[in-house]
Amino acid sequence: xxxxxxxxxxxxxxxxxxxxxxxxxxxxxxxxxxxxxxxxxxxxxxxxxxxxxxxxxxxxxxxxxxxxxxxxxxxxxxxxxxxxxxxxxxxxxxxxxxxxxxxxxxxxxxxxxxxxxxxxxxxxxxxxxxxxxxxxxxxxxxxxxxxxxxxxxxxxxxxxxxxxxxxxxxxxxxxxxxxxxxxxxxxxxxxxxxxxxxxxxxxxxxxxxxxxxxxxxxxxxxxxxxxxxxxxxxxxxxxxxxxxxxxxxxxxxxxxxxxxxxxxx
Amino acid sequence: xxxxxxxxxxxxxxxxxxxxxxxxxxxxxxxxxxxxxxxxxxxxxxxxxxxxxxxxxxxxxxxxxxxxxxxxxxxxxxxxxxxxxxxxxxxxxxxxxxxxxxxxxxxxxxxxxxxxxxxxxxxxxxxxxxxxxxxxxxxxxxxxxxxxxxxxxxxxxxxxxxxxxxxxxxxxxxxxxxxxxxxxxxxxxxxxxxxxxxxxxxxxxxxxxxxxxxxxxxxxxxxxxxxxxxxxxxxxxxxxxxxxxxxxxxxxxxxxxxxxxxxxx
DNA sequence: AAACCTGTTTACTATAACTAAACGACTAAG
DNA sequence: CTTAGTCGTTTAGTTATAGTAAACAGGTTT
Numbered sequence: 284x285x286x287x288x289x290x291x292x293x294x295x296x297x298x299x300x301x302x303x304x305x306x307x308x309x310x311x312x313x314x315x316x317x318x319x320x321x322x323x324x325x326x327x328x329x330x331x332x333x334x335x336x337x338x339x340x341x342x343x344x345x346x347x348x349x350x351x352x353x354x355x356x357x358x359x360x361x362x363x364x365x366x367x368x369x370x371x372x373x374x375x376x377x378x379x380x381x382x383x384x385x386x387x388x389x390x391x392x393x394x395x396x397x398x399x400x401x402x403x404x405x406x407x408x409x410x411x412x413x414x415x416x417x418x419x420x421x422x423x424x425x426x427x428x429x430x431x432x433x434x435x436x437x438x439x440x441x442x443x444x445x446x447x448x449x450x451x452x453x454x455x456x457x458x459x460x461x462x463x464x465x466x467x468x469x470x471x472x473x474x475x476x477x478x479x480x481x482x483x484x485x486x487x488x489x490x491x492x493x494x495x496x497x498x499x500x501x502x503x504x505x506x507x508x509x510x511x512x513x514x515x516x517x518x519x520x521x522x523x524x525x526x527x528x529x530x531x532x533x534x535x536x537x538x539x540x541x542x543x544x545x546x547x548x
Numbered sequence: 549x550x551x552x553x554x555x556x557x558x559x560x561x562x563x564x565x566x567x568x569x570x571x572x573x574x575x576x577x578x579x580x581x582x583x584x585x586x587x588x589x590x591x592x593x594x595x596x597x598x599x600x601x602x603x604x605x606x607x608x609x610x611x612x613x614x615x616x617x618x619x620x621x622x623x624x625x626x627x628x629x630x631x632x633x634x635x636x637x638x639x640x641x642x643x644x645x646x647x648x649x650x651x652x653x654x655x656x657x658x659x660x661x662x663x664x665x666x667x668x669x670x671x672x673x674x675x676x677x678x679x680x681x682x683x684x685x686x687x688x689x690x691x692x693x694x695x696x697x698x699x700x701x702x703x704x705x706x707x708x709x710x711x712x713x714x715x716x717x718x719x720x721x722x723x724x725x726x727x728x729x730x731x732x733x734x735x736x737x738x739x740x741x742x743x744x745x746x747x748x749x750x751x752x753x754x755x756x757x758x759x760x761x762x763x764x765x766x767x768x769x770x771x772x773x774x775x776x777x778x779x780x781x782x783x784x785x786x787x788x789x790x791x792x793x794x795x796x797x798x799x800x801x802x803x804x805x806x807x808x809x810x811x812x813x
Numbered sequence: 814a815a816a817c818c819t820g821t822t823t824a825c826t827a828t829a830a831c832t833a834a835a836c837g838a839c840t841a842a843g
Numbered sequence: 844c845t846t847a848g849t850c851g852t853t854t855a856g857t858t859a860t861a862g863t864a865a866a867c868a869g870g871t872t873t
Contacts, residue, residue: 288822290597291597291861292831308627311850311851312850312852321831323851324832324853325831325832327851328555328556328831329559331553332560335555349624349655353624355566355570355617355621358617359618360618390614390615390616391614554854556830557828589821589823590862
């Protein structure tokens with residue numbers, strides 16, 4: 284993790300304001316000043332600068348984050364090659380399995396969801412895209428462990444140094460050595476298993492997506508209640524389906540990239 | 549439009565950098581410095597500050613916007629009451645009509661899409677959510693005209709002052725008086741019509757969504773090729789369907805808000 | 814090796830981001 | 844109608860800091 288030696292303080296306060304506007308679901312100048320220990324003048328200057336640039340809207344006397352964040356966010360996602368080629372494939376996977384399917388990538392040592400689909404067994408209807416909440420730590424999700432398994436050990440070390448190994452359930456891996464053993468096993472299997480390590484009663488199977496050079500681009504996972512994730516399905520059937528999906532994604536990414544390299548229009 | 553009297557210059561350069569990272573699909577420090585007429589040192593300080601706060605990632609030597617923008621963007625959309633109650637309704641509308649359906653709102657005098665769905669006549673499959681690109685001006689879209697029709701005249705004046713009336717097709721309204729006539733007609737009808745004013749060959753029908761106080765929260769529209777938007781359907785059937793949808797949305801919003809006010813859990 | 818790219822760091826200075834206080838606009842209370 | 848209490852915004856003034864320019868370090872390419 285780079286640690287900006289000459290951080291721009293004014294940018295840092297603006298970031299704090301943006302984060303506070305999210306946390307507080309919008310705020311007045313006075314509220315921002317109180318929460319962030321700024322003067323009203325400073326808070327006002329920042330928030331009005333952000334408003335002028337359309338990242339903030341003033342709605343009925345309160346300042347709120349604007350939909351410009353959505354435009355930027357969708358742009359970022361649409362640029363991501365993993366999302367471009369992965370999204371249609373995980374649509375198929377969600378139809379096949381009926382469970383919850385994730386497509387995630389790693390940024391800053393955290394798991395960022397690109398897409399989350401609920402299958403018909405997970406909800407009433409056919410399938411359903413859902414909100415992408417906060418990022419997750421990598422060590423307790425199926426996608427996260429699939430990613431960690433194929434990152435250079437030094438990166439994994441630094442990530443664990445930075446974020447630690449928070450315990451969410453009895454099954455969460457909280458020991459460094461145990462984590463590296465698990466990652467080794469994951470590498471050998473080619474897929475990751477999550478047995479109620481994030482949420483009690485939920486199991487998941489994940490597999491990495493790697494490019495031609497072996498670099499991990501992200502991972503795909505299928506999650507569901509233990510009641511539907513018993514031995515055979517959890518150990519064989521789903522791993523097979525998930526790795527099939529990631530193989531197709533990997534093939535299509537390599538295809539796309541070699542076409543890019545050949546300069547074909 | 550508020551015009552920040554004490555803009556924070558450092559924030560403005562950071563905004564320029566963020567916009568450039570989008571425009572250039574990621575950039576190096578040197579590229580940013582060149583494009584934005586900054587020194588490399590300045591560009592580096594800003595971009596590394598943004599990276600430290602996870603709004604930017606360094607991917608293979610290039611700086612790119614991170615998926616944190618998506619998290620913020622989805623948060624903003626999910627907070628929007630119009631999206632919350634409108635999204636399920638326009639799903640129904642897209643199934644009924646088979647055309648393209650939009651749910652949009654106004655921010656900073658521009659039309660911001662909350663959701664865009666393609667119906668089965670518009671694409672092969674059942675229906676499909678698509679990317680929300682840049683904002684649009686309000687005067688040449690069905691949703692935009694529905695919104696403008698129910699904004700206070702003074703606001704409309706200021707919006708036209710700021711952005712003008714850009715001409716996209718022969719049918720685009722580019723005359724101020726003509727626009728106000730059109731908005732008057734829209735108010736009387738209760739819905740807006742767009743007859744190839746944005747794109748040649750595309751017609752659309754839109755209707756506003758207003759809250760209990762009469763304030764416009766946004767608008768819904770159905771768009772399609774002229775070949776499927778002939779007289780009866782364009783003038784009667786679709787306006788009926790669209791206004792039915794907006795009525796349901798309005799009712800649900802009022803219900804939600806009165807429940808909120810009553811403090812029920 | 815040397816020249817030429819990078820990205821990053823440094824030392825310096827003018828600038829501009831803060832502080833604190835006051836202002837004008839509202840609302841509520843007396 | 845006054846007064847006191849909000850609020851957001853603006854002002855003046857000072858100190859911190861953002862930006863400059865230059866040098867540095869790490870890679871390629873020549």
